[in-house]
Amino acid sequence: MAQPTTSVLCTDLGFEWPDGTRVLDGFHLAVGPGRTGLIGLNGAGKSTLLRLIAGELTPAGGTVRVGGELGYLPQGLTLDTTLRVDEALGIRAAREALHAIESGDSDERHFDAVGEDWDVEERARATLDRLGLARLGLDRTTGELSGGEAVLLRLAALLLRRPDVLLLDEPTNNLDLAARERLYETVAGWSGVMLIVSHDRELLQHVDQIADLRDGAVTWYGGNFADYERAVAAQQESAERLVRAAEAEVQRQQRDLIDARTRQERSASYGKKRSICRHDPKIVSGKLKRQGQETAGRLQGLHTERLDEARQRLTNAEEAVRDDAEIRIDLPRTAVPAGRTVLSLDAVRLAYGGTVSLELRGPERIALVGRNGAGKSTLLRTIAGELRPLAGEIGTPVPLRHLPQRLDVLDDSLSVAGNVRAFAPAAGENAIRARLARFLFRGARADQLAATLSGGERFRAALAALLLADPPPQLLMLDEPTNNLDLASVRQLTQALAAYQGALIVASHDLPFLRGLGITRWLELDGGLRAVDPM
Incomplete structure (x- = not known):
């Protein structure tokens, strides 16, 4: 899918784990404006890719380029329970400087710490309220937070930074229904570049395009997850029709090959009998036999070549059908x-x-x-x-x-x-x-x-x-x-x-x-x- 501009660019990217397991090899990805849902089977490398983009992992080859400031919300997030909420949000220094200025301290260091962010407290409280964390005071510690609240607090810290590119890895894990709804609203209202790894189908309804990571490459689909499902269903229906047609062609070529061999055997038997009846000299009968064998070889080679081509078309058609195997049990x-x-x-x-x-x-x-x-x-x-x-x-x-x-x-x-x-x-x-x-x-x-x-x-x-x-x-x-x-x-x-x-x-x-x-x-x-x- 063509992108008007590129905010994340991975070129010829390679990565393998210390045990030699290769995850990505010669991988390319270009992500432009909007919200992109990155999906794929477990083990395809989705979380690894986000960590490479975020700089947490070093690629074995290739390059990663990000246009602008990047924010990253990883899976399995844990917070230091001794942190104050304003520390977790990354605004403690600015708050303390702001309070010092309000109390009459005009030290230049305080103005440098605040910068242009004079409404930092108001924005922080508004962001917490939007994510359902209004009860959290900025001076409280994070020790009382549940796992889901810790995820939302980390997301609030990212939103306050206003990054150009935001990476989210399974953000709805451990969130209850109310928290999920707030996250959905946040994603739907995001106007920058967002790359989301998720299996949450409702969350994926709020993206602008789907990137399907499969077999080390990405296939792009426009629209949300429902649009993706419809597109894949149509592709699979077409691929299965091609498989059925290719199977029928293989069977036809197999029959043609058998029929050609049968006709040639009959022709050779008839020619031999006719030569005997005519009392042809050995040199003549040998020449006729060789000519028959050469003709038979050409015909058999032609039919074999057609059969091989049909089998290759069948293989290609079968490869286009997804092998997301189904569990079939009886209990x-x-x-x-x-x-x-x-x-x-x-x-x-x-x-x-x-x-x-x-x-x-x-x-x-x-x-x-x-x-x-x-x-x-x-x-x-x-x-x-x-x-x-x-x-x-x-x-x-x-x-x-x-x-x-x-x-x-x-x-x-x-x-x-x-x-x-x-x-x-x-x-x-x-x-x-x-x-x-x-x-x-x-x-x-x-x-x-x-x-x-x-x-x-x-x-x-x-x-x-x-x-x-x-x-x-x-x-x-x-x-x-x-x-x-x-x-x-x-x-x-x-x-x-x-x-x-x-x-x-x-x-x-x-x-x-x-x-x-x-x-x-x-x-x-x-x-x-x-x-x-x-x-």
Whole structure:
């Protein structure tokens, strides 16, 4: 896609990790004005690319050029909890100088510190208010902030700097629904250059173009994520038609080659019989035989060449079809009868939250929503037996499994197959590998150490270990399962959960994902549990 001007330019960029894993090689990217959504499969190099642009990583080759001041919001952000809010915003020196001037101190150093930013406090408070952080006083420390609030505070600091180019890496991870809405508004109102790595489909509705990083190169699509999906669907439909046409052409060329060989064999047999009947001299019959063989060779070569060309066209057509493989599993042993009690909570007082009561029957699907810090993770961990309740009774009459945000159910020293074996020790090796193949761990991939898996692979392996456990879970609890998953992995997770026949509780802020799960009840945790309308 042609850009009117270029604000970020990567030329012939190369990068590899110390272990020799190559991420980018001869990579080119030109980003111009507007908001660009950078998408791609886990492991494609999206976050690595942002770190290269931000100067946090040094390329092995090539160049990165950024036009103007750059701001960068990384994943996994942590703040020093001893910082004051104005320090985290980067305005403490300017504030102190401004206060000194207001108190009558006319030292030139104070004027230099303030510069042209005389309204810094007003702008800071307005920015915090816009991001839902109005309760934060500029003199308070950041120790009381949740993970989501820390992300928003860092974003506020970037907005105050007014950078020419803003890089955001999975900015909605750990944000509750209200915070996400504020971030969406901020992105929609951004007038500079913005490059966003995200799997959040609603966030990607606010971009001007999509850059799809695949196989070490970027393909550009104009419009937002919905426009991208329509364009890709049309491309895939056309690519699949070409595959079908190429397959038919290969079959036709194969038939033509067989028919040509059959005709030539018949012709050669007929010529030999005719030569015998005519009593042709050996020199004549030999010449006729050689001529026939030469003709047959030319014809066979022609048909073989046409077949090879048809096969190449088929290969090219197949390469144009995306291989975002789908999970295909069957989990009948997870089924729960409609009236069976799966979970009961009787006035359970949580260690870090309120008091909750709940009865769950049959294969219900619960969406657990609520603000950051409301205690959703605490509730799931308490049900799973990882935390003790302060009071109340918990009944879990069916096998249950809990997949936390940290994905720490896997043993990093074991292979993918070894982890599944640990959850299902009675299962045979062939059975384990056959089941893992349906989770896209085929052949040698099942022997890969858990410690070496990408984020999406690790999630798939953890989900496989839990769903293939013995006994299989009839209650499955997932805590923010789509964090750090690419769009293909989210689709694969949705497919896996469609095959799951037990009860499901999912804590998530990802509304499109929740809507795709067939949720039967939406519950909000805020001191207690209350039913809310579908979102």
